[in-house]
Amino acid sequence: MKTRREFTKLAALGVLGAIPFNGLANPLFNSVVDLNTGLDISIFSKHLQFLDYETTGAMAAEMGFSGVDLTVRPKGHVLPSNVEKDLPKAIAAIKKGGSSCKMITTTIENASKQLDIEVIKTAAKEGVMFYRSNWFAYKKEISMEDSLAFYTEEIQKLGELNKKFGIIGCYQNHAGLKIGGSFWEVKKILETVDSNYFGVQYDIRHATVEGGGSWKNGLALLQSYIKTIVLKDFKWAQIKGKWKLVNVPIGEGMVDFDAYFKLLKKYSLKPPVSLHLEYDLGGAEKGKHSITVDKKVVYDAMKKDLKTINTLWKNA
Secondary structure, eight states: OOOHHHHHHHHHHTOGGGSOOTTOOOGGGOOOOOTTSOOOEEEEGGGGTTSOHHHHHHHHHHHTOSEEEEEESTTSSBOGGGHHHHHHHHHHHHHHTTOOOOEEEEOOOOTTOHHHHHHHHHHHHTTOOEEEOOOBOOOTTSOHHHHHHHHHHHHHHHHHHHHHHTOEEEEEOOSSSSBTSSHHHHHHHTSSSOTTTEEEEEEHHHHHHHHGGGHHHHHHHHGGGEEEEEEOEEEEEEETTEEEEEEEOTTSSSOOHHHHHHHHHHTTOOOOEEEOOOSOSTTGGGTOSSOSSOHHHHHHHHHHHHHHHHHHHHHO
16 A cells, blocks of 8 residues: 555656555545546657767657656666666756656566666666566476466566565566567466556557457456556568568557557556657667767657647547
8 A cells, every 4th residue: 555655756747547546545545537638758768869868858858748768778878787876867867958757668577686676776766656677588498387477476576676665667568479479478477466566568569569459358458457558650561572560650550549549548547658769760769879860850750759649649
């Protein structure tokens, strides 16, 4: 059960709608999500790694984003090995630039790993509310079922660590062969964790790739676990005689955002958003620290996707 102080902090960040209210006795905390207002959208800092911390915050604010989803991982904006020194510096600079940082993207995977503990502890201390964990791979030496059981226990331990420091972990569903391509895999590894402290970062792009028309079932299955969401788009295209995934701007691909947003509203969900741009932007889409296009190209793409999302949400 959360304290009044914790809920005051969550309310200030506008994230109460993304968190379950198990066991709440005080009706003051039973907030109703206002679905008629816009989404809380952060820009994924992977695509701004050619900028320093303060300029990242300044550009996020100038483009109209509510915050920055900061990469705290190898080759990221903040290196995990320097997290105690650099994360406070990064968040202070982002705030100085006029933005905020309520979520980070990490490679956290083990509650016994000292570096993972330091990232969680430092992030929580700096007011970060959510982190995305690493993805888990099936272990070759044991069965798939035993692998899922192993990671279910790992997630439970991370949840206990999160509770200790006051932060929420998120596992992203992700297309491919790692754990998370199937919605049922994600549900399985969350079976025993305290859902107040570990849940899902739901990615509709990856859900559509793997789920086809059944992504709605996946959303129904995982909706009570959702803490944050990722928005991006794609389409299938034939390239040199082979069908391949091609990432495209929001609204130009196969993701049915109208149906998705309608369902989020049906479930009274309006979680914090991380916007990803994985189509060609001169290397910015891959997190390059040096890009081959003018910065304005990147900024214009971000503003266009942001505007499209806001329109789609409003009309859903």
